Amino acid sequence: MTLQTKQEEKINEEWEPKIIAFLCNWCSYAGADLAGVSRIQYPPTIRVVRVPCSGRVNPYFIIKSLMDGWDGVVVSGCHPGDCHYLTGNLVARRRFAILKELLEFFGIEPGRVNFMWASAAEGERFATLIKKATKIVKNLGPNKKFEKKW
């Protein structure tokens, strides 16, 4: 646990953001498993959806998640060159570069959607990235832009 001041911890105490995470099966999902095997702790804020490749993540999934009230979205794929399907992650990277601008245009705070790359051996890095993403989304507060479904 990072050394937050007592008082700061109090406010953030009650509200935990709900973040949906699209993890590519071959690298990032394996990295998340390794974090588990090595018992590296990270906040329980993400809910994982396994996809074959980061290339599979259609922009519409991300927008649908935000519309449906998820407070944050994380998409994680293999490092360039590692992709099990050779070019899947490169296609995804270009696609998400454009999507980021589109989301800003919609008025969604940039921190809500995070793209990251973690390999199967980087359990440590996966945990730190999730901690960082949770912190950003927590500071942004609950997702009020879209009407909540529940």
Next chain:
Amino acid sequence: MSEERNEEEIRVGVFVCHCGSNIGGVIDCKKLAEEVRNFPDVAYTEDNLYTCSENGLAAIKKAVEEHKLNRVVVASCTPRTHEPLFRECISEAGLNPYLFNFVNIRDQCTWVHMKHPEEAYDKAKDLIKMGAAKAVKLEPLDMIMVNINPAALVIGGGVAGMSAALSLSRQGFKTYIVEKEDKLGGRLNSLHKLFPYDIEATEFVGKIINNVKNAQNLEVITSSRVINIEGFIGNYEVEIDQNGNIRKLEVGAIIVAVGSSLLNPQGLFGYDGIKRITQYELEPKLKNKDLKAKEVVMIQCAGSRNDERPYCSSVCCMTALKNALTIKELNPDIHVTILFRDLYTPGTSYEEYYRKAREQGVLFVKYDEDRMPNVEENQVKVFNEYIGDEMIIAYDLLVLSTPLVANSDNKDLAQLLKVPLEANGFFLEAHVKLRPNDFATDGVYIGGSAKWPVDITETISQGYAAASRASTILSHETIEVEGATSILPEYNKSLCTGCEVCIKVCPYNAIKKNENDEIEIIQALCKGCGLCAATCTNKALVIRHFTDDQILSEIYAYGGE
């Protein structure tokens, strides 16, 4: 740390005893009682002349009601003698007996520091401070009740077993005898006469056997042996195998009376079973009076009191004398010479029996352990200690007095009963002097040669002793078992990883894993020694009445935290 602690306020009462002048003569008990008043959580203090006296106890009960005390500390003599008394007193005042703590300021304070009254006073004050600190942490405990199945199992149908079984069945307890052979009687069946009154063995044992036959609630199961024992004091489940069919007996106590066995004499003094025989092979010959020998020589301690069997079998000397006298009775002209190292004929009647043999002309020659008699085909060379020279005694019959040895299958039975064996393979009793017929494990008792070779009289008395010890528990529907035992409390279950170190360290096998693989203490078997709690790798087990918290609070009270 425990959840159950009730939230109401802790009010400790401290009663300082003068014990006449034993304590009051050395330190000022009144001042001590006042000073102790301001220790934490102490609600009431009082000093009295003899706290253990009638009015002392009445004072405690009154104070408990008036000041609504929920903890009581008595500072006086030693808990070893007076703790039960005070526990009884506060339970009559409505308090759980375990909410009591004893502080020893007499035997371990005033009596031993008479020349240093000030230090004695400080010591007493510290001890009371520690006692009060522990009292605060005490928790109510209820004695564990174990119901007793008023039935008993006697293993072994010899004279020891039969005596025990008769005694128990006459007290109305359902009793079973399990005998390996196909008939009762054990070793006596093969004997001719019994010393010292030369009673016919068969007639003597016959009487006992038919007593057993027509005794009520006594069932004899012959040619059967015990194959499994489950459970604990008062609740044993014994599986026996009677040539093929398995039976389950439910009993509250078990008496081991399996007796002992004869030594296999192969290789001793050229034993051949014809010219050189043992006392036991001589008995039937005497019974049927077919003795042709003229010169009989007997050798005592044949195969015992040596490195292999460093013990005296206690019955061989009397057996030799008995047989010698019987021979003389048959035909006085037969010469009988007994070579001995020491003759054991304790007691009045046995010594008299020895003198009678000498009068009948039996010769006694003492030999020394370092120079054993040298047996040749028909003569024995032996160095006579008294005349300091070697003698040659001709013989046409050599009788060896061989010792009794432990049964070879004792080890398996010991495993089933979880009781120890001593070095020579006989059963090891709880305490040689104070509990000769108990085992350390409660509910199991022992009598007869299974414990140590003994003669018939001793065997019978031990049979009765074992029976009476068994009846101390069979006579109750339920018995109270030590309350301050170890326990794996609900709130600590998540700490226990199941490493089984506690199971391996417990001297009483009182810990097991239940069917859903969780550690469980068998309350009836646990003695509360605390070994398992001190060894538990994750500090999950708790010893009630001596928990870590309680002992640490005493240390803090003294250490000054």
Next chain:
Amino acid sequence: MEKVGAVMVIGAGIGGSQASLDLADSGYKVYLIESSTSIGGVMAQLDKTFPTNDCAMCIVSPKLVETGRHQNIDLSINCKILDVSGEAGNFNIKVLKKTLYINPEKCTGCGVCGQECPVEAIDIFNEGLAKYAATSVKYPQAVPLVYAINKDYCIGCGICQGVCKAKAVEYDREDEEVDINVGAIILAPGFDEYIPPEANLYGYGKYKNVVTSIEFERILSASGPYAGRVLRPSDGDIPEKLAFLQCIGSRDYTGNGQPYCSSVCCMYTAKEAVIAHEHMHQIKPTIFSMDVRAYGKDFDKYIIRAQEEYGVQYIRSRISSIKEVPETKDLRIKYETEDGKVMEEDFNMVVLAVGLNPPNDNVFLAEKFGIELNEFGFAKTDKFNPVQTSRSGIYACGAFSSPKDIPDTVTQASAAAGCVNQLLYEKRGTLITEKTLPPEIYVNGQPPRIGVFICHCGINIGGYVDVPDVTKYATTLPNVVMADRNLYTCSADTQTIIKDKVKEFHLNRVIVASCTPRTHEPLFQETIREAGLNRYLFQMANIRDQCSWVHMNEPEKATEKAKDLVRMAVNKAREIEPIERIKLPVTPKALVVGGGISGMVAALNFASQEFETFLVEKQEELGGFARHIYHTLEGGDVQEFLTDLIKKVQSNKFIHAYTDAEIENIDGYIGNFKSSVIHGKKKERTEFEHGVVIVATGAKEYHPKEYLYGNNGNVILQSEFEEMLNNDKATNKKSVVMIQCVGSRNDEHPYCSKMCCAEAIKNALLAKEKNPDLEITVLFRDIRTYGFKEKYYREAREKGVIFLQYDEDNPPEVIPEDSRLRIEVSTPRKEKIYINSDLLVLSAGIYANREENEDLAKMLKVPLNDDNFFLEAHVKLRPVDFATEGVFVAGLAHCPKTIEDSIAQANAAVSRACTILSKDEIEAEGKTAMVIPERCTGCGMCVENCAYSAIELIDDRRFGRVAQINQALCKGCGACSGNCRCAAIDVLGFSGEQIFAMITGRC
């Protein structure tokens, strides 16, 4: 002797695993025998691998998991070979399976025993840098994930048996002796790295901050003891100044090292330097080396990138001394620079690039298997078949025959499998058991009836997540008809419970909430298939590795997350439908393009397995690049080997050889290719069908424009010089000069042609033999005689050949002087040297002809790399496959290489091809993409995205120009559907509705 259709593979490193997979996929029963307690060998210890900087774990663990689970592979760990008898085709091997004291069937690898064990022992896997318990597994992702008790450290306290909920610990488990009968044996025991002896002069063992490269590999590794941070062992600081010393224990004639070059240290040192800098930017790596031997494909580019992008500094010098500075524990290195100055520099940490020794038990193995070892202790192999040991029927691959890197090891593994195919092809499929499965229950149209099984996994889940509560919650979800929990859902007895529940509740969807699907999904899919349900009617929720294990301190939140994950799995399960794996017929014939050595060896291998083969060669006669090579450096007679090959090809009835032929067209896909070729003077056109394609089109010798080649008689190529020597035309020469790297390692061809150094030294030795006092000078940038070739480099120097290094920036100049040549060279010491010589021999490299390769690449839809060589699927783990299934590459077409390497690659390609030809039909991947024609506008965006060129636009009668997916080629990555503007493409198993259901289903 009756041949046996089974193979034994010794050693389960990357080599052993690859050979086993190839053979198991080609219908042989494989017995994989591993001496340690888990497969993966040295590669599993590596963090990243050159030249692609892939994370070793990412690329190797899927292959290891597949090896661990393959139905035809019988894996035994912790084994020792006792006795070997028999002959090629029928061997009997007695194997001792040493006990692990833990029952592998019951152990679920949860790791509680390792945590509770009070004994701490040196962790050999982490090279002594970390401690592990006496009960442990080699590394977290070990396959099989089975714990083992190391009896030397174990004190027998019994705690692990107590805490093990699966009751897998059995202290009385005995060793087991097994007799195995196989037809062939492949030895892949790998290597043991050189450990500097006690009194070494580098201070290893004395100075804390001097480590070996394998130790540094563990320091770099993200799953290593230092968690990927580069720290120095003396005080945990980041070693800003990091020095690497090359050739430790290699090229060492002092006797305490090995005389040969270990081939891989130059490259792995460069990688370690690059990765160290990548992890910690303040690290400035310096490498002290002699030659930098980056001879493989894209290796030179890697070295250049290391210097330019990662600031790696190369100093060409063998250091003279290394001392530790007591206060700072830094290391003071004294060395001489190229221009003669003596320098002293302090470094925070030093890594010794240790060489590769033969495995420690090489003599034992050689004795047991009756094979010969060469002078260096490696397995002796045939000159023209690098995997064939001295005993027929027994093959060796990987570092056991000579030090080599991972791509060559994998290639040799497949090559060994190729040779086994030739030996045992009649017995293919005789010993493997086909599982009989009940008919699939038809579930379409039924309302979903979902069964949920939630796992305790001992205390790993149950200890933190309130499993009973989650089970109760699961029963409240719509369409869930039953939910229950068990201690270990993956245990054998629970599989039968699942099958019973499927029948009892008529379930048509099954969900297991336990650990990671990556390792356990195939197991449960198999179980529900045995219960009659389609494999894909199954979903997993990962509530252990991604929930209970990582939220240990927040049990309530972990339970809440577990409920969410179960609900999302149920929502997705509602949407899934059964998927049929389509079957494709296979034509058991092969097309080999190119009639050089690689092409011919491949064709002969196919033919010897009675596969009809079509060999197409552009030239009039066969032979290819090797026609004008006389001998190999090792003395093999190339011409004799070549003529013998050509004779065999022409006489073999299974081979149709078309010379002077041009491929007109190839279309179709894996198993179903149709090609047409125009051959002969009369331009006849023949058409034929085949199942696989081997590309062996070779490459061209570079004809230099520089150094006056072509307009001065005294300037010739090495091949021409070899011809002169063999016909005694060079007797009158007095001084010969050779120039290396002509047309290689420059901007036009930024790669090393790998064989020119060997050719130059071969010719120099031959010239000296013919005329001892001939003066020969070799001008070089780096002499790359890797492996055992180092021996000949030393021999050349002993025979008086002068080697002079020239600077890359100002190459030598050639000035003709009457009938002789004056060659000016500027050496690194900045002096100018003039050599008068009457003959200049240029070591010209190899290049790929763009036009020729491009049109073949188009026909086969396979890519070329920027040097115009064919680009393989994965440089490390699939070096002979193309991304497009059914097409393989061998020989110079892949990249410049020696003749033995080409032969090995040819056999490897055949073995890979056999995994297809050995089956009469193959199953395509189930979860592939699927086009919804009504929505498709035919924009073609998906076609470009597909890395496997599995989509093409067709003209459909009803819907016009729409995309169509070739199920055989599609891998199901979903890149196409991710980009499709009108959601016209979906992926079975990960469809849009299913993912929406997971996102939205919040009830």
Next chain:
Amino acid sequence: MRMEENRVSFEPKLLGFLCNWCSYAGADLAGVSRIQYPPNMRVIRVMCSGRVDPEFVIQALELGIDGVYVMGCHIGDCHYLDGNYEAIRKFDMTKKFLSFVGLDNRIRLDWVSASEGVRFGEVVSKFVEDIKALGPSPLSGDTPDQELLEKVKAIREAVSSNRMRALVGRQRKITEEENVYGEKVPEEEFDVLMDQAIKEEYDRHRILLALEKDSKSVKDLGIELNLDPSIVLEHTLTLKSRSQVDFQKIIGNTPIFMRI
């Protein structure tokens, strides 16, 4: 007050753990026979010497008590059969830990039977004299030696770590009877393993305590605990693999560790 007293008049504060069946009874017998011995020792009654947890002994020393005496039945007499055998093993381990801080001569283990009233008086007197000779404990009084206090705290935590308790809990059975393989582990071999474990756990818990105060680098820890930094690094990384410690940040070239 205690500090200025000179050696002669110093009255040590002693604590005794007496087993109920033998040594406590021996003490009572000393009372009944009016045997006089110095009053410095306060007694805590326990049912068996095997019940005395090493943590109690060290907690007492930590609070400034000058000496701790553990007494049990003679070997073979234990009311609970082999409680005192276990007491020996626990005491030896405690003594080895305390030898790191030079307090090992302030604890003592002895056997007094119920009939040895005289002997009880003698051993207590001897203990008081020996402690008097040693002088007051450096941790007693109002100004205890802080550095030593930290070390003793670390020992207390190390002694109750589940690794040490597992080793000492199984030591007797494995070395005197048999381990799970039916073999007897030689005493010296187990001692080597035990000594190594003791040294490791002691260092590790000192590191944990130091990091609990604030985050530090390996080098600072090396200086503060005067340990070779390479050993500190090894321990710190083992603690990291057990998620008790983690990297916090990097300053210059030095990573800083923090306690989780």
